[in-house]
Amino acid sequence: MKGFIAHRLLSVLPIIFGVSLVIFVLMHLAPGDVATVLLGPQASESAKVELRHTLGLDQPLPVQYGRWLWRTSSGDLGTSIATQLPVAALVFPRFLNTLLLTVASLFLAIAIGYSAGLFAALRARSIFDRLSMTVTLLLGSTPPFWLGLMLVLLFAIRLRWLPVSGMQDMAGDGGALDVLRHLVLPAITTALGPAAIITRMVRASVADALERPHVRVARAKGLRRSTLLRRHVILNALPPVMTITGLQLGYLLGGTLLTEVVFAWPGLGSLLYDSITARDMPVVQASTLLIALTFVLVNILVDCVNVFLDPRLREG
Amino acid sequence: MLAGVLTLAPPAAQAGGTLIWGMPAETDILDPHATGGWNTYQITYQIFEGLVKEDLTKANAPTPPLVPALATSWEISSDGLIYTFKLRPGVKFHDGTAFDAAAVKFNFDRFWDENSPNFYKKAKAFVIAYTKWIKAVDVIDPMTVRITLNAPNYQWLRQGLQSYGQPLMISPASVKKYGNDGVALHPIGTGPFRFVQRDQGVKTVLERNKDYWGTPAKLDRVIFRPLQDPATRVNALENGEVQMITAPPWDEIDRLSGAGFKLSMNSNVPYINFIHLNMHFKPMQDLRVRQAINMAIDRAGIASDIYHKTGRAEYGMLSPGTDAYDPAFTSYAYDPAAARKLLAEAGYPNGFKMVFELPQYGTGEIVETWVQRDLKKIGIDVELRKFEFVTYMGKWAAGMPADVGMNEIGWGMSTPAWVGIVTRCDSAPPGGENSGWYCNKAVDALLNQAIVTRDPAQAKELYQKANRVIMNDAAYVPTIDDLQPVLLSPQVKGFVNPPEDWFDLSVVSLD
Numbered sequence: 001m002k003g004f005i006a007h008r009l010l011s012v013l014p015i016i017f018g019v020s021l022v023i024f025v026l027m028h029l030a031p032g033d034v035a036t037v038l039l040g041p042q043a044s045e046s047a048k049v050e051l052r053h054t055l056g057l058d059q060p061l062p063v064q065y066g067r068w069l070w071r072t073s074s075g076d077l078g079t080s081i082a083t084q085l086p087v088a089a090l091v092f093p094r095f096l097n098t099l100l101l102t103v104a105s106l107f108l109a110i111a112i113g114y115s116a117g118l119f120a121a122l123r124a125r126s127i128f129d130r131l132s133m134t135v136t137l138l139l140g141s142t143p144p145f146w147l148g149l150m151l152v153l154l155f156a157i158r159l160r161w162l163p164v165s166g167m168q169d170m171a172g173d174g175g176a177l178d179v180l181r182h183l184v185l186p187a188i189t190t191a192l193g194p195a196a197i198i199t200r201m202v203r204a205s206v207a208d209a210l211e212r213p214h215v216r217v218a219r220a221k222g223l224r225r226s227t228l229l230r231r232h233v234i235l236n237a238l239p240p241v242m243t244i245t246g247l248q249l250g251y252l253l254g255g256t257l258l259t260e261v262v263f264a265w266p267g268l269g270s271l272l273y274d275s276i277t278a279r280d281m282p283v284v285q286a287s288t289l290l291i292a293l294t295f296v297l298v299n300i301l302v303d304c305v306n307v308f309l310d311p312r313l314r315e316g
Numbered sequence: 317m318l319a320g321v322l323t324l325a326p327p328a329a330q331a332g333g334t335l336i337w338g339m340p341a342e343t344d345i346l347d348p349h350a351t352g353g354w355n356t357y358q359i360t361y362q363i364f365e366g367l368v369k370e371d372l373t374k375a376n377a378p379t380p381p382l383v384p385a386l387a388t389s390w391e392i393s394s395d396g397l398i399y400t401f402k403l404r405p406g407v408k409f410h411d412g413t414a415f416d417a418a419a420v421k422f423n424f425d426r427f428w429d430e431n432s433p434n435f436y437k438k439a440k441a442f443v444i445a446y447t448k449w450i451k452a453v454d455v456i457d458p459m460t461v462r463i464t465l466n467a468p469n470y471q472w473l474r475q476g477l478q479s480y481g482q483p484l485m486i487s488p489a490s491v492k493k494y495g496n497d498g499v500a501l502h503p504i505g506t507g508p509f510r511f512v513q514r515d516q517g518v519k520t521v522l523e524r525n526k527d528y529w530g531t532p533a534k535l536d537r538v539i540f541r542p543l544q545d546p547a548t549r550v551n552a553l554e555n556g557e558v559q560m561i562t563a564p565p566w567d568e569i570d571r572l573s574g575a576g577f578k579l580s581m582n583s584n585v586p587y588i589n590f591i592h593l594n595m596h597f598k599p600m601q602d603l604r605v606r607q608a609i610n611m612a613i614d615r616a617g618i619a620s621d622i623y624h625k626t627g628r629a630e631y632g633m634l635s636p637g638t639d640a641y642d643p644a645f646t647s648y649a650y651d652p653a654a655a656r657k658l659l660a661e662a663g664y665p666n667g668f669k670m671v672f673e674l675p676q677y678g679t680g681e682i683v684e685t686w687v688q689r690d691l692k693k694i695g696i697d698v699e700l701r702k703f704e705f706v707t708y709m710g711k712w713a714a715g716m717p718a719d720v721g722m723n724e725i726g727w728g729m730s731t732p733a734w735v736g737i738v739t740r741c742d743s744a745p746p747g748g749e750n751s752g753w754y755c756n757k758a759v760d761a762l763l764n765q766a767i768v769t770r771d772p773a774q775a776k777e778l779y780q781k782a783n784r785v786i787m788n789d790a791a792y793v794p795t796i797d798d799l800q801p802v803l804l805s806p807q808v809k810g811f812v813n814p815p816e817d818w819f820d821l822s823v824v825s826l827d
Contacts, residue, residue, distance in 0.1 A: 032706035036713060039441040045747055047441035054437075083516060084345055084500040090516060152551050164551040170336050170519060170539050170558075264543045264552075266518040273544075274342055274517065277706055 004307055008300045012293070019292040020072075020285060024065050027281055034081060034279040055081060068285065077286045082278040090271065091286045097167060098267035099294070101190065101259070102252045104183055108191035109198055109248060114241075116195075117202025118234075124207055132199065140196035144255050148189040148262040155185060165264040186263040190255045194248035201244045205237035212236070239306045239313075246302030250295045332534035332825035335808065338549040338558035342517050342542040345500035349427045349439035352480040354817035359540055361818045362522055363410075364484035364505030367401050367420070367461075368473050370730065372814035373823050378584055379639045379730055380815050382473060386415060386485055386506060387461075396468030396770060397451075403459045407529045409487035410510040417455040422488040424453040424463075426496070427481070434488075436496040442481025446472070468768045470775065471733040478729045479817065508533040508822035517542060534810070534825035553577065559805040559826065566624045569801055576806055581626060581799040584815035586637030587728025588630050591687075591793035592738070592752030594716040594723075597670065600752075604662040606790035609722075610648035611655040612694045615795055618686055626801040630794040632783050633735050635728035637815030639772060640779035647787040647794075655694045667695025670721030674700060675708035683796070684724070715745035716752060723751055726798065730815055732779040736763040739786055754791040 034057065035048035052058045056067065071078060077087035116136070120129040139147075156164045162185055163169070168178045209215060215232050223232075257269030264270075268287050275283035307313045343356040348364050367387035370380035384390075387401035407415040425432035427439035428447040440447060449472050452464040465472065476483045490504040503511045508530065509522035520540040524533045541558060543549045546565040550572065552558045564572065573579040599605045615629035631647040634640050659667060674684050681700060688698040698721070703711060712723055728734055737743055740763060741755035759782050766778035786792065804811055807827035812820065 030704075030707065032704070032710050036710050037706055039438065043441040043444065047437065047444075050437060051441070082344070084497050085516065094517070149547055149551075152548075156555050157551060160555070164555045164557055165543060165548050166541075166557070167518070170541055171334050261545050262548060264541075264545070264548055266515070270342075270517055270544065277704070279706060 005300075005304055008303060012296050012300070015296050016289060016292060020069070020289055021065070023285060023288045024068070024281075025061075027276075027279070027284055028061060030279075032279055034281070037279055038081065068282075072285075072289075078282040080275075080280055080283045082275065082280040082283070087282045087286045090283060091268070091290065094266060094268045094271045095287075095290050097265065098253070098256055098260070098269065100179075101183065101186055101256050101265055101267060102249065104187040105190040105194070105252050105256065106245075106249060108187055109195040109252070110245060112191070112195040113198025113245075114202055117199040117241075118206055120199070120203045121206035121210065124203075124210075129203075133203070136196035136199045139192045140200075142192070143258075144189050144193060145258050145262050147192060148186070148259055151185050151189055152262075165262075167266055182263075182265075186256075186259045186265050189262070190252055190259045193255060194251055197251075198241070198245055198248060202237070202241050205241050206233060209233045209237040235309065239310050242302050242306050242309070246299050249298045253291055253295060332536060334537040334539060335535050335560060335821065335824060335826060336539045336541055336558040338541055338543040338552050338561040340542075340546070340549070340563040341544060343520065343540070346503040346511065346514070346520070347439075347486075347499040348482045348484040348503075348505075349423075349486065350436065350442055350481065350496075350500070352442055354479040357479045357482065358818045359520055359522070360482070360484070360503065360505075361507070362509040362538065362821050363503050363507045363511055364482075364486065365507050366476060366482065366484045367403075368477070370474070370477050370814075370816060372816055372818070372820040373812050375582065375812050375814060376584070377815060378641065379586075379637055386420075390473075396470060396768065397465050399463045399465070399473075400456070401461045401463070403461065404529060405459060407506050408527055409485075409489070409506050410504045410525060411487050411490055413487055413489045415485065415506055416458050417461050418458070419485060419488050420461045421453060421455050422491070423483065423485050424450075426486070426491065427483060428453065434491065434496075439481065439496075443476075443483055445478070445480060446476040446483050468770075469733075470770055471731040471767060474731045475729075475733065478731065478734075509538060512537070528822075531822065533822035535821065538821055553803060553805065556805070559808050560811070561803050562800075564801055564803050566622065566626060569624055569626060569803070572803055578804040578806060578808065578811075580802045580804060580811060580813040582637075582813040582815060583628070583797075583799060584637045584641075585728075585797055585800050586635045586730040586815055586817065587726055587798075588633070588635055588794050589683075589724065589726040589796045589798060590630070590633065591672075591722050591724045591795060592716070592750075593754075593791060593793065594718075594720055594751075595753040595755070595791075596716065596718040597721050598718075599662075599664060599668050599670070600721060602662045603790060604658040605664065607648060608655040608658040608662070608694060609691065609696070610790050610793050611651045611658070612696070613687055613690045613793060613795065614650045616650065618683055618796055622682055622686060623796065623798070626799050627796040628799060630797045631787070633739065633786050633792055633794055634732055634779060634783050635730070635734065636797050637728070637730045638732040638734075638779075640732035640776045640783075642780055645780070645783070648790065652690070652693050659694055659696075664695070667697060669697045669699065671701050671719065672698050673708070673711060673716070673720055673723040674702050675705045675712075675724075676702055677705060687795075712751050713745060713749060715750070722793075724795075725751070732776070733763070733767055735779065735782065735786070736760075739763075739782075739791070752791070754786075754789070756785060756789055756791070759785050 035051045080087050080090050116132050120132045123129055152164055155162045163182050167182050168174050218228055218232050260267045260269035272287045341355055343359055344351040346360055348360040365385045368382050369385035371383045372380055386404050388404050389402045391400045425434040426436050427443040428450055449465045449469050451466045454462045456462050487504040490502055494502045508525055508528045510525045512521040512523050514520045522538045524536055549561040550568050553561045593600050593606050619627045619629050632645045684700055691698050738749050740760050743750040762778050762782040766775045769775040809825045810823045
């Protein structure tokens with residue numbers, strides 16, 4: 001097990017290196033000049049040349065990348081070109097906000113997906129089964145930004161139960177309860193798509209496990225239904241479901257970016273958007289790296305849990 | 317000549333709550349010398365002041381009058397080269413340090429004097445339209461400053477108040493303490509509001525400056541809140557989370573004003589939306605083609621159907637918010653039949669194909685699609701080529717290549733001299749913004765003459781003459797004046813939508 005984890009953790013390095021290289025190259029291939037952005041259209045050519053020199057943007061690309069890599073690996077993410085703030089001070093609080101939204105959405109998606117999926121599988125081909133499959137199909141195909149606006153219209157504008165946007169009340173500091181109130185609608189918006197996918201996966205996986213011979217034998221032996229489910233059905237159905245759930249985190253990280261715009265949630269998504277618009281390379285690099293790192297680490301975690309659950313994988 | 321007068325002692329302050337403003341985008345850094353864009357100026361205008369300011373408390377002025385701010389008066393020599401400013405006594409920066417001639421000199425050193433230890437390159441790049449006229453800055457006594465220009469320019473004072481790097485006064489002590497780059501995070505001026513806090517991407521908070529030298533602000537606090545999504549801005553206003561939104565979606569304006577929200581518009585906006593026609597694109601070199609394009613576009617239709625009357629058809633290249641603007645001026649009325657005829661006479665009876673470059677902007681491409689449809693009616697097949705905003709700005713500033721027919725921008729200033737920035741021969745790229753390579757020496761000569769003409773009435777005539785030449789050449793297609801709709805909660809009182817893109821929030825209060 002330890003060897004497995006070490007092996008997987010080592011594989012993170014080339015992935016992160018690859019992501020950073022791709023982002024770096026893509027950002028440099030994109031047209032648009034940071035000097036024009038920073039100095040405005042009326043700036044003289046000599047002023048722009050000077051600024052590019054100050055920022056090191058007149059160096060060959062491999063040199064620029066090498067410098068960035070060296071700085072980053074020694075823990076210095078640099079300074080944001082557009083805002084003059086240290087990148088770490090800019091990115092980490094935003095990352096935590098995105099993580100809060102993502103984790104809340106993931107828990108919601110798991111709660112909905114696992115319970116609805118299990119219930120549908122146990123009552124296969126019933127009205128509930130058909131209804132839940134239709135609803136999940138609809139929810140899974142609904143764009144989150146539209147869904148978000150509809151939820152706002154109902155719960156914030158019509159019913160006035162919840163706030164429209166932001167992470168907390170603007171006029172004062174509302175504390176944790178206020179953040180929670182602001183979290184409800186964006187979390188639901190982001191969670192419903194992945195919840196639909198998880199529901200379908202759980203249903204298929206549990207239905208499949210229920211049909212297996214050892215489950216039939218156990219049932220024939222008169223094992224109690226709850227024991228049967230716990231020991232023979234759910235445990236066998238879990239590995240594929242876990243993998244899909246882990247992958248949903250990637251979807252959620254991407255999905256929150258859209259939700260962040262609709263709900264003005266101060267996360268990494270809107271920061272990334274602003275930074276790309278301003279060609280603020282240090283912030284773009286740091287943000288994408290954090291997202292990639294989170295995605296890879298969560299998938300490793302899921303793999304480890306799967307190995308723990310399924311002895312066959314350990315031997316493999 | 318005495319152009320300014322002393323103002324009376326300020327009355328006592330009154331408490332007025334917190335105004336939250338939902339803005340369409342996050343603003344840039346809060347250093348007025350080192351950034352541009354009206355979006356940022358909407359905040360920095362409240363914190364910083366210049367020697368002179370535009371009076372933004374009058375809604376229906378054709379152009380904002382220049383009034384004393386940190387200078388109580390100024391004198392311009394008869395040759396138009398020497399400006400002598402008498403400074404306002406007793407003014408303190410928000411950090412408690414005194415404002416005087418040394419502070420003025422320090423600020424000019426920062427954005428103008430390359431030999432000064434306080435010089436900041438980035439500031440010079442932004443304030444260049446103002447500083448390129450300056451020859452010398454001298455402190456005469458602790459309350460008097462003299463600025464000498466290279467050449468007369470009677471729009472120079474107003475030029476410095478536009479949205480590209482403003483020569484506003486920053487506390488020298490704060491620059492020394494935080495460094496030139498540090499001003500971005502520690503903006504300390506003399507204005508009616510002082511900086512409290514900025515949470516990047518979430519909010520910027522200002523509070524009333526209790527020691528303000530003039531009439532104190534009525535509001536206790538102002539919170540600027542970026543809400544990118546237009547629907548989110550509308551929802552936040554409806555739900556009472558913000559009391560003011562700018563750039564509301566056009567389709568929602570009627571409904572919201574019907575629901576009790578106050579709609580404020582300004583008919584003297586300082587900018588116009590217009591199309592650059594590319595003189596390097598072969599068909600565009602024929603005057604008749606350019607006239608045909610001007611006649612083919614139904615601007616009144618765009619104003620009523622797309623802008624829902626929050627826009628107005630524009631036929632000239634002078635911004636409405638300037639004293640040279642003539643509301644009665646028209647150039648080419650909508651006449652597709654005449655346009656077709658002109659096109660045939662120019663040798664294009666079946667029209668031609670052309671690329672129209674445009675930026676990705678908050679409003680989508682609905683206006684451009686309308687233009688595309690109108691031009692199709694006279695046989696011109698337009699391909700819309702859309703670019704992400706920064707990419708577009710780079711392409712626009714570099715000038716159009718010969719295979720592009722036209723591009724567009726919304727821009728202007730409250731000085732009529734702005735028209736030269738986009739039309740003069742010497743404004744051609746690189747380094748200039750005449751993106752369509754238009755050049756008529758007669759226009760340059762008229763604008764050169766206008767800028768050295770002291771009498772406003774005579775100057776106005778010259779700017780109008782230049783505008784007529786430009787439109788006789790049909791070198792551009794002015795399309796729409798966006799009347800700057802602002803939606804306010806009913807409890808917001810005293811808001812003025814002036815002939816600028818930024819507002820004086822010190823006169824606003826809440827019920």
